[in-house]
Amino acid sequence: MIFSSYIFVFCFLPITLVVYYIFSSGDNSIFQRLFLIFASLFFYGFGNPKYLILLSISLFINYSIALLLQNLISHNYRKILFLFGILFNIGLLIYFKYYNFFITNINFIFKTTFIPQSISIPLGISFFTFQQISFLISIYKKEEEAGSIFNYGLFVTFFPQLVAGPIVLYGEMLPQLNDYKRRFSNADNLVKGICLFVIGLFKKVVIADTISTIVDNGFKISEIGFAAALITSVSYTLQIFFDFSGYSDMAVGLGKLFNIDLPFNFAAPYKSESITDFWRRWHITLGRMLHQYLYLPLGGNKKGSIRTCVNLLVTFLASGFWHGADWTFVLWGGCHGFLVVAERLLGRRLEIIPKKVRIAITFLTINFLWILFRAEKLRYALVMYKGILGLSGIKFWQVSQLAEDGIINFPDIINCLYILMLLLFLLFVVFKCKDSRDIVSDFKATRKNAVCIAIIFCIAVLCLSREVIFIYYKF
Amino acid sequence: MIKRYNKQITSQRWLVNFICSAIIILLFFAVFIFAFDPCFQYRVENRKYFFYERYVAPGLISNYDYDTLVIGSSRAENFDMALFREKFEVKPLLIGIGGMGVKDLTKLMEIAEDVQRAERYYVCIDYSMFLSDRQLVPEYLYHKDILSRWKYATSYEAWFRFIPADICGSIMHVLDIGMPKIMEDKMEIDRYSNWNDYTDSGEKEVISTYVPNKKVLSEFEKEDTLDSMQTEIDAFIDSLNLSRGEYIFFFPPYSCLWWCDVENTGHAEVYYEAKKYFIKRVADKGTIYDFQHAALTLDLNNYCDSGHYDQNINDWMIEQFSNNQYKVTTENINEKLSLMKKNTSEFRKEYLWLWQDTK
Numbered sequence: 036m037i038f039s040s041y042i043f044v045f046c047f048l049p050i051t052l053v054v055y056y057i058f059s060s061g062d063n064s065i066f067q068r069l070f071l072i073f074a075s076l077f078f079y080g081f082g083n084p085k086y087l088i089l090l091s092i093s094l095f096i097n098y099s100i101a102l103l104l105q106n107l108i109s110h111n112y113r114k115i116l117f118l119f120g121i122l123f124n125i126g127l128l129i130y131f132k133y134y135n136f137f138i139t140n141i142n143f144i145f146k147t148t149f150i151p152q153s154i155s156i157p158l159g160i161s162f163f164t165f166q167q168i169s170f171l172i173s174i175y176k177k178e179e180e181a182g183s184i185f186n187y188g189l190f191v192t193f194f195p196q197l198v199a200g201p202i203v204l205y206g207e208m209l210p211q212l213n214d215y216k217r218r219f220s221n222a223d224n225l226v227k228g229i230c231l232f233v234i235g236l237f238k239k240v241v242i243a244d245t246i247s248t249i250v251d252n253g254f255k256i257s258e259i260g261f262a263a264a265l266i267t268s269v270s271y272t273l274q275i276f277f278d279f280s281g282y283s284d285m286a287v288g289l290g291k292l293f294n295i296d297l298p299f300n301f302a303a304p305y306k307s308e309s310i311t312d313f314w315r316r317w318h319i320t321l322g323r324m325l326h327q328y329l330y331l332p333l334g335g336n337k338k339g340s341i342r343t344c345v346n347l348l349v350t351f352l353a354s355g356f357w358h359g360a361d362w363t364f365v366l367w368g369g370c371h372g373f374l375v376v377a378e379r380l381l382g383r384r385l386e387i388i389p390k391k392v393r394i395a396i397t398f399l400t401i402n403f404l405w406i407l408f409r410a411e412k413l414r415y416a417l418v419m420y421k422g423i424l425g426l427s428g429i430k431f432w433q434v435s436q437l438a439e440d441g442i443i444n445f446p447d448i449i450n451c452l453y454i455l456m457l458l459l460f461l462l463f464v465v466f467k468c469k470d471s472r473d474i475v476s477d478f479k480a481t482r483k484n485a486v487c488i489a490i491i492f493c494i495a496v497l498c499l500s501r502e503v504i505f506i507y508y509k510f
Numbered sequence: 511m512i513k514r515y516n517k518q519i520t521s522q523r524w525l526v527n528f529i530c531s532a533i534i535i536l537l538f539f540a541v542f543i544f545a546f547d548p549c550f551q552y553r554v555e556n557r558k559y560f561f562y563e564r565y566v567a568p569g570l571i572s573n574y575d576y577d578t579l580v581i582g583s584s585r586a587e588n589f590d591m592a593l594f595r596e597k598f599e600v601k602p603l604l605i606g607i608g609g610m611g612v613k614d615l616t617k618l619m620e621i622a623e624d625v626q627r628a629e630r631y632y633v634c635i636d637y638s639m640f641l642s643d644r645q646l647v648p649e650y651l652y653h654k655d656i657l658s659r660w661k662y663a664t665s666y667e668a669w670f671r672f673i674p675a676d677i678c679g680s681i682m683h684v685l686d687i688g689m690p691k692i693m694e695d696k697m698e699i700d701r702y703s704n705w706n707d708y709t710d711s712g713e714k715e716v717i718s719t720y721v722p723n724k725k726v727l728s729e730f731e732k733e734d735t736l737d738s739m740q741t742e743i744d745a746f747i748d749s750l751n752l753s754r755g756e757y758i759f760f761f762p763p764y765s766c767l768w769w770c771d772v773e774n775t776g777h778a779e780v781y782y783e784a785k786k787y788f789i790k791r792v793a794d795k796g797t798i799y800d801f802q803h804a805a806l807t808l809d810l811n812n813y814c815d816s817g818h819y820d821q822n823i824n825d826w827m828i829e830q831f832s833n834n835q836y837k838v839t840t841e842n843i844n845e846k847l848s849l850m851k852k853n854t855s856e857f858r859k860e861y862l863w864l865w866q867d868t869k
Contacts, residue, residue, distance in 0.1 A: 445675075
C-alpha cells in the first residue's frame with residue numbers, strides 16, 4: 036500500500052487511528068502495540084503478502100540473536116553471534132538486491148554463463164535491514180536492551196517508516212514506545228501530524244507526479260538537445276526532492292498522529308552552499324547511519340588526512356551502492372564522494388566565493404549528477420550529458436514534447452509556457468519558501484490555516500487517481 | 511472577519527474546522543463534476559465539450575441516443591457516421607479508441623448490452639486486440655457504484671486536464687474565436703476520433719515509415735501465442751449476448767505490406783488460425799466480413815502506414831456492408847485466406863527490395 040492512495044487516505048489510516056486509540060482505554064498497552072504491528076504488517080503485505088514471510092523471518096532471527104547477545108557472557112561467542120547476525124542481514128540484502136548485479140558483472144568479466152534469477156526486490160528491504168543492523172550493533176555494544184518483542188516488532192514494522200524510512204535508531208524509538216502518556220490521543224500532535232501529512236501528500240501527488248511527465252518524456256528522447264536536456268534534468272532535481280521529501284513529511288506526520296516523533300530527513304537541501312553541506316541536509320537519517328556505522332568504524336577523520344579522504348570516498352561509494360544495484364548509482368556515489376573530498380582539501384579557500392554563487396554552483400552540480408541517478412543505463416545518462424553540454428544542438432522544438440501526457444495535446448506554445456512557469460514557480464518554492472520542518476515548528480492553530488490545509492488536502496485528493504509509486508520505494 | 515480567522519484556536523476546534531472544510535470542498539467537487547460531466551457519465555451534450563477518446567467511451571455508450579454501435583480501434587476511427595445514416599437509416603454511435611485491447615472492448619460491449627440501446631453492433635476485429643492485456647480506459651469510468659463515481663468526481667484528468675480545456679474551448683466557441691480544425695473536430699460527436707485529415711497517406715509515406723519487425727517467433731512461441739489468442743477470443747465471445755441484437759464483425763483490410771511483415775516474423779500463421787477460430791465461434795450467431803483479401807490491399811496509396819488506411823477505405827467498407835459483399839463463413843474462409851496469401855505473395859515479389867535493403 037502506498038501513502039498516496041485512496042485506500043490508505045480514506046480507509047486504512049482513519050480506521051487504524053481510531054482503533055489504535057480505542058485500545059488506549061485499557062490498562063495494558065500490549066493490545067495497542069499488537070494492533071499497530073498487525074496494521075503495519077497489513078500495510079506492508081497489501082498487494083503482495085509473500086513479502087511478509089521475509090520480513091517475519093528477518094524480524095524473528097534478529098530478535099533471537101539480540102536476546103542471545105544480551106544473555107551471553109563469553110566475549111568470543113558474542114562476537115561470533117554478532118558477526119553471524121550482521122552477515123545474515125547483509126546476505127539477505129545481497130541476495131534480494133544485488134545477486135543479479137554480481138552475476139551479470141561476473142559473467143562480463145570472466146566470460147562465465149551464470150544465469151541471472153528473476154528475483155523481485157522486497158519493498159523497503161534496504162531500509163528495514165539497515166534498521167535491524169543498527170539494532171544489533173547497539174545490543175552488541177550494550178547501549179540498549181533488546182526489550183519486549185512488541186517494542187522490537189513495532190520499531191521495525193511501524194508503517195510510517197517501514198518502506199522508505201526515515202531510518203530510525205532503536206534508542207530513539209524505545210523511550211517513546213515506553214512513554215505512558217504517548218498511548219493517548221493528543222490533539223496538538225494530531226493537528227501537526229495532519230499538517231505534515233497533507234503537505235507531504237501535496238508535494239508528492241500534485242508536484243512530483245506532475246513533473247514526472249516532463250522527466251519521463253525527456254529520458255525517452257533518443258537525441259535530446261540542450262534545451263530539453265536542461266529542462267529534464269532540472270525537472271528531475273525537483274521531482275526527486277518533492278517526491279522523497281513529500282514521502283518523509285508524510286512519514287513524520289503519520290508518526291505524530293500516533294505520538295511518535297520520527298526524525299526529519301530533509302533540511303532545505305537545495306539551499307546548500309557545498310556538496311558537504313548538501314549531505315547534511317539530504318536524506319539525513321541515511322547519512323547518520325553511514326557516518327555512525329561505516330565512516331567512524333573505518334577510522335573517520337582520526338587517522339590522518341589521506342585516510343580520511345579514502346574513508347569519505349568509501350562511504351559515498353557505499354551510499355551509491357545502497358541506492359541501487361547498478362554502476363550508475365556507484366558512479367553517482369563516487370562523484371559525490373570525490374567532490375566532498377575535494378571540498379575538504381580546499382577547506383576555507385572556497386569561502387572567498389560569494390554565498391549565492393556557491394549555492395548556485397552546488398545546485399547545478401547536484402542537478403548534473405542526478406542524471407546518473409535517474410538514468411536506467413549509463414548510455415542513457417550519456418545521451419542526457421551530451422544534450423546538456425550542447426553537443427546535440429539546442430533543439431528548442433523538443434521542449435513542447437516534454438509536456439505531452441497522451442491525454443490532450445495542447446499547442447506547442449502553451450506547452451512551453453506551462454513548463455517554464457511550472458519550473459520557475461517550483462524553483463522559487465525550493466529557494467525562497469520555508470521547508471515543512473519550519474512550517475510545523477512555527478505552526479499556530481487558526482481557523483484560516485485549518486481551511487488552507489483542507490484546501491491543499493482536497494487538491495491532493497484530486498491527484499490520487501494517478502497513483503504513481505514513490506521513487507524511494509525502489510530502494 | 512479576517513481577524514477572527516487569524517485568531518488562535520484550540521487544536522480540537524482546528525480539527526473540527528479542518529474536517530468540515532474538507533467535507534464541504536469534496537462535496538463541491540462531486541456536485542461540480544455532476545453538473546459539468548466532461549466524460550459524459552451522466553448525460554451527453556454535443557458541441558459543448560471536447561471528446562477525449564478513451565475517457566468518453568463508457569459515458570457515450572451509456573447515455574447517447576443511438577441504435578447502431580460502431581466500435582473498434584484506430585482502424586474504425588475514420589468511419590463516416592453520416593454515411594452510415596444515409597445507407598442504413600440508423601442512429602449510429604462511433605466508439606474508436608486507438609490501440610484498443612480486448613479488455614476495453616469487452617467492457618464497452620458489456621455496457622452497451624446492459625443499456626440495450628443498440629439493435630446492431632459493428633465490431634472491428636484486430637489481431638493485436640487479443641494479444642494485449644492493457645486497459646486504456648480508467649476502471650472507474652466503467653462502473654456506476656459510489657466509489658467509482660467518487661473517483662470520477664475527484665479524478666486528476668477531469669480537474670486538471672478536461673475541465674480547464676473545456677472551459678477555454680467553450681469560451682472560444684461561444685465567442686466564435688477560430689479554433690484549430692483538430693479542436694473543432696473534437697467537439698463533434700461524429701468526428702472526435704477521426705484522424706484522417708491529420709496524417710499523410712500514399713505509397714511514399716508508407717515506405718518511408720515502414721520498419722521491418724525483426725522479432726521472429728519460435729515454433730513454441732507460435733503455439734503459445736495462438737493458445738492465448740484463442741483463450742481471449744473465447745472469453746470475449748462468451749461475454750457477448752449474441753442473441754440480443756445483430757452482430758456484425760469485420761476484419762479490416764491491412765495492406766499486403768503488413769501481411770508480408772507478419773509472414774516474416776511467423777505471426778501470420780498464428781493469425782490465420784486465430785481468424786478461423788473466431789469465425790468458427792461466431793459464424794452461426796453473427797455476420798462476419800473479411801476485407802483482408804481485397805484487391806485494394808495491394809495498393810499502398812490507400813494507406814498511411816502498413817496497417818492503417820485512409821478514410822476512403824472506411825467509406826468503401828460501409829459500401830460493402832450495404833451490398834453484403836465480402837462476407838465470410840466457415841465454408842469459404844480457406845478460399846479467402848488463399849486469395850489473401852496470393853495477394854501477399856504478388857506484393858512481395860514487387861517490393862522485394864524493401865527487405866533486401868534492410869538486410
